[in-house]
Structure formats: structure tokens, C-alpha cells
Amino acid sequence: MADFYFTDRKYNQLGIASTDELASSSVIAIDDIGGQEGDYQSVEGGYRSYSATLHFSPDQSAQVKEMAKVGNFVLFKGRAGESVWTTILSSEHDPLAGTNTFVAEDASIDLINGTVGAYAASSAMTIAQYIELFAGNSGFVIGYNEIPDLTRTLKWDSDDSSILTRILSVAKQFGVELSFRFEVRGLSVIGKYIDIRKHIGGNKGIYLRVDTDLNKIVTTSDIADLCTAIAGTGGTPEGSNDPITLKGYRWTDPNGRYVLGGDGVLRDPVALRTWSRLLSNTNTNPVDAHITRNKTYEATTQATLLQSVLSDLEKFNHPAINYEVDIAKLPDTVNIGDTVYLVDEDEQLFLSARVLELTYSYSNESGTATLGDYLIQASQVDPAYRELADQIKNIPKTVQYYPWIRYADDDKGTNMSAFPANKKYMAIVPNAKSSVPSDNPDDYAGKWALIQGKDGADGKPGPAGTSSYLHTAYANSIDGSQDFSTTDGNGKSYFGQYVDQTQADSTDPTKYSWALFKGTDGRDGKDGSDNVPVITVGAAYPSGPKKGDMHWLTDSSGVVTGYYTYDGSAWNPYKIDAKILSAETFNGMTFNGVTFTGSKFISSFKGIKPDGTADFSVHGTTTIADGSIVTDTYSDTDNTHITHVVMDQFGFLSNIYNKGTLMASTQMSLGMLTLGSSYQDYANTKPYWVTSSLDALAITRLNNVGALLWQGVNLLGWSGADQEVTPSKPISDCLNGWLLVWSEYKNGVAQDYDYIVTPIYRSYVQAHSGKQVTLQMVAYGAASFNKKVFPTNQKIVGDRNNSGGAGNPSVAGNYVLVNVFTF
Numbered sequence: 001m002a003d004f005y006f007t008d009r010k011y012n013q014l015g016i017a018s019t020d021e022l023a024s025s026s027v028i029a030i031d032d033i034g035g036q037e038g039d040y041q042s043v044e045g046g047y048r049s050y051s052a053t054l055h056f057s058p059d060q061s062a063q064v065k066e067m068a069k070v071g072n073f074v075l076f077k078g079r080a081g082e083s084v085w086t087t088i089l090s091s092e093h094d095p096l097a098g099t100n101t102f103v104a105e106d107a108s109i110d111l112i113n114g115t116v117g118a119y120a121a122s123s124a125m126t127i128a129q130y131i132e133l134f135a136g137n138s139g140f141v142i143g144y145n146e147i148p149d150l151t152r153t154l155k156w157d158s159d160d161s162s163i164l165t166r167i168l169s170v171a172k173q174f175g176v177e178l179s180f181r182f183e184v185r186g187l188s189v190i191g192k193y194i195d196i197r198k199h200i201g202g203n204k205g206i207y208l209r210v211d212t213d214l215n216k217i218v219t220t221s222d223i224a225d226l227c228t229a230i231a232g233t234g235g236t237p238e239g240s241n242d243p244i245t246l247k248g249y250r251w252t253d254p255n256g257r258y259v260l261g262g263d264g265v266l267r268d269p270v271a272l273r274t275w276s277r278l279l280s281n282t283n284t285n286p287v288d289a290h291i292t293r294n295k296t297y298e299a300t301t302q303a304t305l306l307q308s309v310l311s312d313l314e315k316f317n318h319p320a321i322n323y324e325v326d327i328a329k330l331p332d333t334v335n336i337g338d339t340v341y342l343v344d345e346d347e348q349l350f351l352s353a354r355v356l357e358l359t360y361s362y363s364n365e366s367g368t369a370t371l372g373d374y375l376i377q378a379s380q381v382d383p384a385y386r387e388l389a390d391q392i393k394n395i396p397k398t399v400q401y402y403p404w405i406r407y408a409d410d411d412k413g414t415n416m417s418a419f420p421a422n423k424k425y426m427a428i429v430p431n432a433k434s435s436v437p438s439d440n441p442d443d444y445a446g447k448w449a450l451i452q453g454k455d456g457a458d459g460k461p462g463p464a465g466t467s468s469y470l471h472t473a474y475a476n477s478i479d480g481s482q483d484f485s486t487t488d489g490n491g492k493s494y495f496g497q498y499v500d501q502t503q504a505d506s507t508d509p510t511k512y513s514w515a516l517f518k519g520t521d522g523r524d525g526k527d528g529s530d531n532v533p534v535i536t537v538g539a540a541y542p543s544g545p546k547k548g549d550m551h552w553l554t555d556s557s558g559v560v561t562g563y564y565t566y567d568g569s570a571w572n573p574y575k576i577d578a579k580i581l582s583a584e585t586f587n588g589m590t591f592n593g594v595t596f597t598g599s600k601f602i603s604s605f606k607g608i609k610p611d612g613t614a615d616f617s618v619h620g621t622t623t624i625a626d627g628s629i630v631t632d633t634y635s636d637t638d639n640t641h642i643t644h645v646v647m648d649q650f651g652f653l654s655n656i657y658n659k660g661t662l663m664a665s666t667q668m669s670l671g672m673l674t675l676g677s678s679y680q681d682y683a684n685t686k687p688y689w690v691t692s693s694l695d696a697l698a699i700t701r702l703n704n705v706g707a708l709l710w711q712g713v714n715l716l717g718w719s720g721a722d723q724e725v726t727p728s729k730p731i732s733d734c735l736n737g738w739l740l741v742w743s744e745y746k747n748g749v750a751q752d753y754d755y756i757v758t759p760i761y762r763s764y765v766q767a768h769s770g771k772q773v774t775l776q777m778v779a780y781g782a783a784s785f786n787k788k789v790f791p792t793n794q795k796i797v798g799d800r801n802n803s804g805g806a807g808n809p810s811v812a813g814n815y816v817l818v819n820v821f822t823f
Contacts, residue, residue: 002362004030004052005075006067011188015067017054019363028064029055032361037101039078039360041336043200045168046179047105050074050086054100061095068093068102075187079360079367080335085182085189106180110138114163120238120300124151127196130170134163135194143181143193150174155235155300167194173298175311177337186501201337201355208327210344215326217344217351223319228275229267229290230316232309234299246309249302258310265292266309271317274670284674284693323351323374330367334358340371351375403495403515404429404437404444411448413441425450428470428497430515471505472497473512480509541571661687671696701735709738710820713750716789716798726795727820734822737762738796741819742777750818754780759823765791772799777815787815796820 001020007013017030032038032052041048056064068091078084086104089112093100105112116134127150128142135141154173156166171178177200183191208214234244247264259267267290273279276286295312299305325342334340336358342351357370407423408416416439417423427444429437438444449470474492476483483492486505496512506512541551547568553561564571628648635642644655651669655662665676676691709727716723731737742756758775775787788799798817 002076003027005187007073007075007187008069009071009073011073013187014072015063017052017067028060028067031055031363033363036359037361039084039362041358043177043337043354043356045164045171046177046195046200048084048086048180049103049105050076050084051101051103054102056098056100058095058098061093061098064100065093065095068100073189074102074104075184076362079332079362083182083184085184106182111135111140111164111167112162114138116161116163116166117159118157120155121153124153126151127170127174127176130154131167131194131196134166134170136163138163138192140180140192140194142196144195144197146196146198147174147176152304153301154298155238157235169298171196173304175307199337201335201339203339204333205341206331206334206338207341207343208331209342210346213327213329213331214342214344215328217326217342217347217349218324219321219349220324221319221321225293225316226275226319227291227293227313227316228271229265229292230309230313231263231265231292231294232305232312233294233296234302234305234308235297237300244300244302244305246302246306249306251306258313260306265290266306266313268313268317274672281693281698284691321374323353323371325353325371327369327371330369334369342371406437406439406444408441408448411450413444413448416441416444426470428472430495430497430513469501469503470497470499471512473505473509475509475514478514478516480512480514484509545571665691697733700733704729704733704822705735707822708819709822711818713745714798714817715745716787716796716802716817724795724797725817725820729822730793731760731762731765731791732793734762736823737765738791739821739823740775740796740817741821742815743818744779745814745816750816755818756815760789760791760796765793769793779815785815 001018003020004017005013006015006017015028016026017028019030019032020027021029030052032050037051037053039048039050054064054068068088070088070091072088074086074088076084084106086106088102088104091100091102114136119133121130127147128145131142152173154170156169161169168178177197179195179197179200181193181195182189183193210217232246236243245264246260246266247262249260249264251260253259257268257270259269261267269287272287272290273285275291277289277291278286293316295309297305297308299308323342334355336355338355339352340355342353343349352375353371354373355369356372358367359369360367404427406413406416406418406427407420408414408425408427409423411425413427415423418437420426425448427447427449429444429447471486473480473484473486473496474489475481475485475494475496476492478494480494480496484507485492486507489495494514494516496509496514498506498512500511541564542549545551545566547566549566550563551566551571552563562573562575564573566572628646631643631645633642634640638659641657641660643657644653646653651667653669654666656664661678663678665674667674667676672693672695674691674693676689678687678689707729709729710725714723714725716725727738736759738760740758740760742758743750743752744754745751756777756779758777760773760775764773769792770790772788772790775789776784777787778784787802790797790799
């Protein structure tokens with residue numbers, strides 16, 4: 001249930017609308033389920049709107065028409081409990097249907113309708129200076145600012161932009177996100193803020209799984225916008241006639257990946273190795289033939305232009321992978337901008353995604369989200385450790401909280417007491433972890449409230465000068481739903497409280513923060529007949545045990561090694577299972593010879609080098625860094641490097657060294673396996689390096705070798721007309737090409753003897769598709785002849801004159817094509 005307050009532009013209340021079907025007749029019904037209605041939020045531009053339909057009776061028509069007048073304000077509580085203040089931009093009133101559909105936005109009409117002209121900064125300015133300049137007297141001021149010191153020299157040529165459009169342009173060029181926030185007191189706005197965030201939302205560790213929270217994840221990919229280099233053009237600086245480029249600008253990538261050329265083109269040599277047009281089996285590491293895009297930006301300095309170009313190159317130097325996610329259930333704790341994790345166990349797909357758009361209906365209390373900014377999350381932990389971590393994570397964590405209540409003479413805690421007699425103030429600390437309340441007034445600072453009333457039926461007002469009320473209630477469940485009461489605490493185990501500006505106590509348990517204040521009774525010290533287990537610790541078993549007693553074993557250092565339970569006749573041993581462990585941090589713990597210290601995994605395991613010559617060990621060099629798992633081993637005899645293994649989200653790399661010299665390498669990345677090895681040149685006694693690669697297409701071609709692609713009888717022009725054959729696989733899927741098998745043709749039948757075999761090479765067809773190639777043949781008896789064909793990637797076309805092939809026409813006309821194989 002949600003309430004919406006409508007006011008005029010002077011903040012005078014015009015009416016209340018509610019999603020509660022049982023609301024009083026004076027409250028207008030509101031529905032935000034149909035069409036595109038609801039509370040819509042978007043990360044882009046910090047945009048937020050609310051659309052809904054008001055339902056009214058004929059006698060309410062005039063009131064609703066006045067309530068939903070454009071320019072009026074709508075105030076409501078968002079799903080995260082925040083105050084949302086919106087301005088009605090459009091309204092459609094239908095008295096016959098009894099409906100009024102309106103659209104309201106939160107960026108204020110002052111920002112939407114206000115305009116600004118062209119502007120060029122004379123020097124570098126902060127983002128706050130730009131926004132304060134353009135926001136003018138709109139009433140908006142800077143709230144949170146996470147980049148207070150970053151400066152830019154910006155320029156706009158447009159002389160008729162809205163204030164909102166200009167502010168969003170500033171944010172884009174500073175690389176931040178904006179949100180609009182209102183501070184509300186009662187039904188009045190006392191502050192309007194523009195918050196500047198590097199990243200709206202956060203990561204709450206929320207996992208959405210297929211078949212539970214998700215219906216499905218559909219993966220799509222394309223390379224339509226892929227590039228390995230960008231030539232960027234910026235705006236035209238003041239006093240210049242030409243737009244800026246990066247020509248002559250000097251910059252070195254601190255990470256060593258990207259290269260800015262003297263021609264002003266920013267290149268990615270790493271992406272080039274995969275996407276160069278010159279890539280082949282003979283040229284596995286091309287250094288030319290970039291896919292270059294020309295792009296235009298607003299930047300008016302080379303420094304800012306470089307950042308824009310670099311951002312785009314990082315975005316487009318790989319295939320665009322998109323995921324369509326069908327969400328079955330969106331958790332209530334997920335808000336706009338938050339990062340969530342998507343898991344499809346069957347497809348072994350593990351993604352992180354950001355909530356870019358969020359629409360929530362207060363009528364049916366459900367939401368839908370649009371996700372984006374997908375990233376593949378690589379699993380970087382051994383499955384056994386991951387399973388253990390999941391077990392530990394899923395163990396319910398029971399934390400006991402206790403409310404502390406104290407009374408005093410004033411709001412400073414003077415003469416503090418545990419009893420209310422003759423005291424004017426009360427303080428409550430609802431979530432203390434100690435069952436013994438503190439008697440230090442400092443622990444109750446800011447929580448004192450003036451006590452008024454005796455039966456607790458109304459809230460207790462706060463200190464003088466405020467209009468806040470403290471409300472308390474009692475119940476027998478942690479959510480307050482069982483045996484709820486605002487006056488009777490007898491026999492109740494849970495205590496709830498909240499503060500608002502309404503004097504009457506709410507009867508809605510969800511408004512209260514609940515905590516257990518009555519724990520379970522302790523053992524009464526009877527002789528054991530009450531069947532409460534006795535727990536003992538030590539080396540010797542207790543005497544006279546009863547059924548259900550437990551005995552914990554410890555070693556000489558007092559470390560627990562196991563426990564026993566007594567079944568009434570014997571002690572039964574049990575081990576401590578790892579899945580019952582629950583800890584925030586492990587320091588200095590050892591797991592089967594592996595020590596975890598911070599982000600380092602130090603292994604004490606030893607083994608034999610690949611050549612069998614010496615022992616080796618991991619000398620504390622296995623670390624997790626930048627999302628990768630890196631393992632190095634060194635010889636125990638001379639401490640020389642032996643192996644280097646890297647696993648990250650892009651692939652796998654393994655190097656083997658001998659005395660520090662790289663001898664062999666294996667790399668798997670982006671669907672390609674690359675093998676390298678050092679060989680000895682015995683003639684010159686110098687080692688040389690050989691590298692080869694294998695990808696999915698190469699494996700496909702290898703698997704296709706020897707496959708029969710076509711069989712039959714085709715004259716390929718023998719009858720005086722062009723004829724063709726289409727093998728079942730294109731020549732591009734063959735390792736070397738097509739192998740044509742010819743047979744002598746007599747009396748209208750192909751003979752099963754005297755076959756002639758001719759190849760058509762893939763490299764020729766890919767270089768000269770559809771061009772003539774002459775096949776030279778020699779029949780039994782040394783009779784030679786030729787046939788002309790015109791091969792393409794898909795088919796072979798014969799020349800209509802093949803019946804009289806050059807060399808020996810009478811023999812050529814007697815041979816026909818009977819098979820096509822791959823080779």
C-alpha cells in the first residue's frame with residue numbers, strides 16, 4: 001500500500017491518492033499497473049518519472065482535475081524508503097471514464113524548461129562550477145560530489161539548450177552519473193540537490209539464478225562496431241578554424257597496450273593479432289591491417305580527446321556480447337544502478353550486470369528491470385574450495401540482538417536509571433549485541449525522547465522544537481506479525497520501534513524495527529532429568545552422562561579436535577565438518593599444505609621438474625592479481641624459474657623455463673590454442689623459437705579431411721553446356737581444398753576403373769574465386785588432356801567446351817566427375 005500526496009506549486013495539499021483498495025472515500029484511488037505506468041528510473045541522466053491513473057467518482061472529478069493539473073507536485077515514498085518529489089508534466093482527464101492519467105518527472109520544470117546559450121570556458125573548471133553556472137536560480141545546488149578536484153575546459157556551440165540537457169552534457173564529459181534528490185519536510189521541499197556520483201548504485205552481492213529468479217538468459221554477439229584503431233576528431237577550439245585531432249600529441253600507455261601514432265590514430269596491437277585482415281596460418285602475429293574507425297567527439301583539448309578515444313577503443317576492440325535476461329523475480333533490495341550477478345548453472349554462465357532501468361508498480365508491489373554493462377565473471381577458485389565457500393555462505397547466521405532502555409531527567413542522560421519513575425526522558429538502543437545494558441550516557445547520545453502519555457497508545461514527541469514521535473510495539477515474531485500490540489508487552493519476546501512525524505502509533509508491523517529482548521531460559525541446574533544436554537570440554541569423559549550429553553575433545557594446546565555425543569548407552573564420535581564453519585576472516589590458516597595470507601597462496605608442496613632433474617616448489621609466489629590466478633615455481637637447487645601459469649577471464653597461459661630461458665609455451669585465449677617451443681639449431685648451435693596456433697576453424701578443417709562431399713556423374717561441360725557441382729562443404733571448411741575424382745565414361749555409364757584425381761586448392765580459390773583453372777590429366781596409355789573449371793567457395797562450374805579438352809579431345813570427352821572429397 002502506498003500513498004501519493006498532490007500539492008499546488010505553493011505546496012498546498014490538494015488531495016491524497018492511495019493504492020489501498022480499502023482507503024476511505026476521501027482518498028482517491030490510484031493505479032500504476034497498466035501500460036508503461038509506474039515508478040521508472042534510469043541510470044542515464046539520473047532520469048526518474050512516475051506515471052499512473054487516478055480513478056474517481058463523478059463528485060470527485062473537479063478535485064482530481066485540480067490535483068493533476070500540470071505543474072503541480074506529487075510526493076511519495078520510493079521502494080527504498082526515500083522521499084520522491086515529482087512535477088506533473090502532462091495530464092489527461094476523462095470525466096466520462098472516471099480516469100485521469102498523468103506523467104510526472106523529478107528533474108523539476110525549472111531544469112526542463114529553462115534554457116542556456118552557447119558557452120566556452122576560458123580555463124579549466126570543476127564539474128560543480130559548470131553545474132552551478134548553468135543551474136542558475138533553479139533552486140538546485142550540488143549535493144554529493146565524488147570528483148570535487150577534477151577539471152575540464154569545455155565548450156558548447158548550441159545557443160538554445162535546456163538547463164537539464166546542458167547539465168547532462170557536463171556529466172558525460174566528466175564521465176560521471178547524476179541523480180536528483182529532494183529534502184522534504186512535511187509537504188514542502190526544503191532542499192533540491194544534484195548528486196554527482198562516479199557510479200550510481202552499489203554491489204550488494206545479490207545472485208539471480210536461472211530456474212529460481214530468472215526464466216532464461218539468451219546470449220547474442222556481433223562485430224558490427226568492432227575496431228582495432230580509432231582516428232578521433234574533436235571540437236573546434238576558440239580562435240581556431242579547424243577541429244582538433246591527436247596528430248602530434250605525445251602519450252604513452254602506462255599499461256603498455258595501446259599505441260598513439262604520429263598520425264593521430266590510437267591503435268590496439270593486441271586486438272590486431274585476432275582481427276587483422278592479414279591473419280593466417282603463416283602470419284600468426286600480424287602487425288598491420290588495422291580495422292580503423294573515424295569518430296567525432298565534443299572535446300576541445302587533445303588530452304580530453306584522447307580519453308574519449310581510449311574509452312571507445314576499449315569498448316569496441318572485441319565482439320559485442322549482449323544478453324537478454326528474462327527476470328522472474330526481482331529482489332526488493334535491488335535498486336537502480338546496483339550490480340547483480342546472474343548465474344546459469346547448466347550453461348556454465350556467470351555474469352555480472354548493472355540495473356540500468358527499473359520500473360516499479362506500487363499497486364501490485366512488483367518491479368521489472370533492464371540490465372546492461374554485462375561482464376563475464378571467470379571462476380578463479382578450485383571447485384572444491386568454491387563448494388566449501390558456498391556451504392559456509394549458505395549457513396544461516398543467527399545474531400542475537402538486545403534492546404537497551406534507560407530513563408533520565410533530560411536529553412543528556414542526567415541521573416540515568418533503569419526505572420522510569422519520575423523520569424522525563426527515555427532512550428532506546430534497539431540492536432545492542434550485549435544482553436547487559438550500558439550505564440554510560442554516552443552510549444545513548446542522540447536517542448533521548450521526551451516521555452508523554454501513560455498507556456503508550458500514541459507516540460512520544462521528541463525534544464522541544466521538533467515534530468518527531470517515537471513509536472514502540474511488542475510481538476512474538478521477528479517480523480512483528482504474531483501477537484502484535486502497541487500497548488501490551490506481557491508475554492512478548494520481541495520489541496519494535498520507529499520514529500516519524502505522526503503522533504498516532506501505526507498498526508503496520510513492517511514499519512517497526514524489531515529485536516529480541518526476551519531470551520530463552522537458562523538451565524535450572526537440575527539433576528539432568530530435564531533432558532537438557534550437558535556440554536563438557538577436556539580429555540576425560542564426564543561421569544554419569546545422560547542421553548544427549550556432548551563431550552568435546554581438545555589437544556594439549558586446547559584446540560578442539562572433535563566431539564562425542566552420548567546416546568544413553570555409549571559415546572559416539574563426530575568430526576567437525578567444514579560446512580558448519582562461519583567466519584568473516586581467516587588469518588594464517590592452513591588448508592592441506594596451502595597457507596592463505598591476504599591475497600597470497602603459499603604452497604609447501606614439492607615435486608619433480610618436467611625434465612626430472614631436480615625438485616621444485618612454489619616459493620610463495622602464487623597470487624591473485626587483477627582477476628587472474630598466477631602460479632610460478634622455482635628450482636630448489638638453484639632457485640631458477642621453472643614454470644609460469646596464468647589463468648584469467650580471457651584464457652590460459654603456461655610457460656616452461658630451463659635456467660631462466662623460455663623453452664615451451666601453451667596459450668589458450670579467444671577460442672585459439674597457441675603452442676611455442678625452443679629448438680636447437682645444431683648447425684649453428686643456436687636455439688630458435690617455433691610458434692603455431694590452432695583455432696576452431698582449423699580443427700573443423702582437420703576433422704573434414706577425407707569426407708565425401710559429392711558423388712554422382714557430372715559431365716562438367718561434356719555435353720556442350722556449362723554444368724556445375726555443389727559439394728556439401730564449402731572449400732573454406734577444407735584443410736587444403738577439394739579432391740576431384742574422374743572416371744572414364746562409356747556407353748552412358750561411368751566406369752569403375754582408370755580413375756584420375758585432380759586437386760583444387762583452397763588458397764587458390766580464396767585468392768581467385770570464380771576464375772578459370774586448368775586441370776591437367778593423364779589417362780592410361782599416356783594420353784594427356786585438359787579440362788577447364790571455374791571454382792568458387794561453394795561450387796565448381798565446368799566449361800562448356802570440356803568435351804573437346806585441349807591436348808587430346810577424344811580422350812577428354814570420355815571422362816566425367818564422379819566424386820569430390822576434402823583433403
